[in-house]
Amino acid sequence: MSVTVEATAREQADAVRRREISARELLDLHLDRIAERNPELNAIVSLDPDRAREGALAADEALASGAEVGPLHGLPFAFKDTHAVAGWRTTYGSPLYRDHVPDRDELLVERVRRAGVVVIGKTNVPEFAAGSHTFNTVFGTTLNPVDPSRSAGGSSGGAACALAAGMVPLADGSDMGGSLRNPASFCGVVGLRPSLGRVPEWPLYNQWETTSVGGPMARNVGDLALLLSVLAGPDPRAPLALGDPGSAFAPPVAGSLAGLRVALSVDLGGAFEVDEEVAAIVASSASVFGTVVPAHPDLSEADDTFRTLRAWHFQAKFGSLLAEHPDAFKQSLADNIRAGESLTGADVARAYHQRTLLAERMREFFETYDVLVLPVSQVPPFPADQEFPTSINGKPMASYLDWMRAAYFITVTGCPAISVPFGTTSEGLPVGIQIVAAHGRDRFLLEVAAAFEAAVLAG
Template identity: 60%
Template sequence: MVFTDARETARMLREKEVSAREVLAAHLAQIERCNPEINAVVTLVADRAADEAAAADERLAHGEEVGPLHGLPVAHKDVHDTAGIRTTFGSPLLADNVPARDALVVERMRAAGVITIGKTNVPEFAAGSHTVNPVFGATRNPYDLGRSAGGSSGGAAAALACGMQPLADGSDMGGSLRNPASFCNVVGLRPTLGRVPTWPTAAPWSSISATGPMARTVSDVALLLGVLAGPDPRAPAALDTPGSAFAAEPATDVRGLRVALAPDLGGAVPVDPAVRAVIERAGGVFEELGCVVEPACPDLTGADEAFRTLRAWQFDTTYSALLDEHPDAFKASLRDNILAGRKLTGTDVGRGFALQAAVQERVREFFGRYDALLAPVSQVPPFPVGWEYPTEVAGVPMRDYLEWMASAYLISVTGSPALSVPAGFTSDGLPVGVQIIGPRRGENGLLRIGRAFEQATGHGLVRPAVATA
């Protein structure tokens, strides 16, 4: 039951083929079995979840209308506020923080019928694509316990891979939905900016941060996007299209589509040879599916500077006051990011936005010629869990904890939706995802392309031994 697709489990629940109590019990047993080794779920509220499951069964028994995610158990990302359940952001400063209300993403999932079972692990304040923090420690990769699960939605991705939950919410500034999906052989969607509204936030007009869905299949990602998307008066940058426009199971016919293949984003990033090989094979799969595949990449000049400037500015806006109060309570890389933002001038920030605008215009023109762009999600396979980050990629030294994620964060600057789909494994059995990027507001087309690839390859069906042995 724990590896049944969320869409199918939701159908079984609505048709009373299985109860919410039974679904919850199966997932709690899987958490008990796998989580001690993986450390994905860091706060568990099993008793509360049991009460919610019982109430869900009663509502259905009395003929009440239920939501599309009725009875599905989910642990939410530990940077998304959950009313009455601690939300730590991976920081000792918030280790005992218990919010009074839900974040919008949690609110929408619960309104759709989700049963909250706890929280999933994150890096400190979700900074960096490796899930480790001083409150809970590291989340380990289900396919190799000595490796990273990625981040910042690393706990969510690992929990999905192990069958601890069928769906997950995540967030993504520089790759936090895509990188852990790639590392853990699941699916993560960074939507078009504004597609999934964010509240509460100190930066409601952020041009680089997105919230979105994760699951084990593209179809289940579409199901969750259907719940998460749509406008909200508390989110001024939200797009108006209702979530119902994305909820259907995506089609799979991609014949005749023009697909650009960029294994190193046009030379913009170094890429480990093992990752490059997987991405190039993905291009071959699309040719077999009837697509026209060509080597091409939009000009991403200026995207690196734009991302670093706007990220530092947003970190300063969000965390500067807390840093002043607790100067020794932040990891060095995060503290340096905040302080870099503090040094920015209005001219610096304005230049960052201007560079982003120029990148987005070139990308818009690019997608006038192509339907999708294939690129690596991460430039390296999952790295040792004891590292903070890879210090070199393909022999090229990395200047800081961000640069090894450039294949993801350069795409963040474009504002385009980007989907990480399982694409294969290295010779050591480590998962590698392909990043499929589409035009802005083109989620439905992107989901169709991703599902066609997923159905043709089946890489996402390979389960980790820790979850099945």
């Protein structure tokens, strides 16, 4: 077979295993694409071609020796720059870590490396992964591969851009307020925020903090399932990890939309403002699903819950660093950290109580419906020279979080949510739909997403 960078990750990995292409040849194809597109898009940072070639040679030698190889063997891979990779520069998008080189892999990286990837570098992020627009003072701004005048989203913006541009076949990311889902929507790829506990993380400053999760991105649902099968599964270092083995999510993934009980809402009953064009595109997905019901759960406490827990988390994690380096943080992040200083124990307790109510309400909602469909992002990709959208449909956005409610309202429910490409705006900008399922039903969600993807491709 003739392998190209546009081939699926599964096809590329299969070609390497069959010795139809070497890991070195596959790497060169991707390095050529990176040389072609990365100078403009700025998706991959800390690129090290020489070390990548050493890794590809080792991958080819392992295969030639008859050694057992992992499911991602020989695939070029760039880790999100907030994930610690031993021996590789990891900046977190902060000037405070400009020259930081970790001495150990974090758990997600361990698993991906063990699966056989060839590490080539990192993918760009906003400062400390805060905000859904990827820019920082270390590497600059990542641009949208469809329209380089626009944002690639964030915080996994470098990952989504690199995927869409064919610079890597798969990508990892993390998601607190939409950081896997939003850039997937902006760049026209697939991004999954898994159920809480599905992809364990270690080390963490707080193993009991449960707003941010790691997860996979890919150009199609089958490839995403492949990476999830590597990332998922329990680990003794992560006490909240779910017990299902990663193999439970491996491709092939086949599903059906027949008889599916679909609830669709473009704004959760007026809970947030949505760009009119985005709203129309999301609503039109009903024609793919067939029968849908206009319904939504009551998530009225989600805004206060997310903002309280985010500020508490940021202050706990970055408060002392901000005190030491008050001028080394972007203003929006510094304000978010300082917002946590005035929180009381009662505030945090209220947020966790509300989160419990939200999770229970979602559990009950999914007794009636199989999935909930809503926008991923409330806007299409916005100009890259803006930090965040300042208005939607003429209505002002007061902060850098306001336009992300469609994503972070789902965050605090703990449910799995996937962004799947669906349609474009009149300017040709990608728009994804967000499909949500009950907590723990990640495999079912993949099957629904795969069936939706297939129906869209079939026209």
